[in-house]
Amino acid sequence: GAGVSQSPRYKVAKRGQDVALRCDPISGHVSLFWYQQALGQGPEFLTYFQNEAQLDKSGLPSDRFFAERPEGSVSTLKIQRTQQEDSAVYLCASSLAIVKDNEQFFGPGTRLTVL
């Protein structure tokens, strides 16, 4: 079946603009994760959903970042009043269930550039 999809693939925003990034997880996957990957670095955790519940948002860098998954499927990561330091690739991942062996399936990412 289809993998994790993300849109848009590329987004250019002017500083101060709001952006919304979408993630479509694999159908039936309970868990959904957002990560931020700066250039040349490994991904860093932002937030985690189990179904529609946001169980961990400890990685969100500021209150300008907001994520939701209202029906337990598609998720949106919103960044308000974007800053240049928000430029990064935003990766979404999903996994089937809360299991000990936590294999996550990643989408292609959205590359955000803030000018």
Next chain:
Amino acid sequence: SQQGEEDPQALSIQEGENATMNCSYKTSINNLQWYRQNSGRGLVHLILIRSNEREKHSGRLRVTLDTSKKSSSLLITASRAADTASYFCATSGSARQLTFGSGTQLTVLP
């Protein structure tokens, strides 16, 4: 913050040679996973090793784990040009999210 370091940061080898990448981490884990990322793409899961395992094989991949040293290594045998990518280790502990290392950029020259 990153869980730990990977070394080398960059590795360049000839096709057919073996490539070894190392990963160190800081906290206790349930398992350690290796992912590959091609330029401009998402991460692809390669292999998972549990904390009670010491070695695991999958095709041309061999992973070792030493929990006493909090380190792991990934060996890719008989490398191919298509193996050119960034490789990341990621640990899974009590929290659900993965904690990634800083990655190794592997270049396999034809």
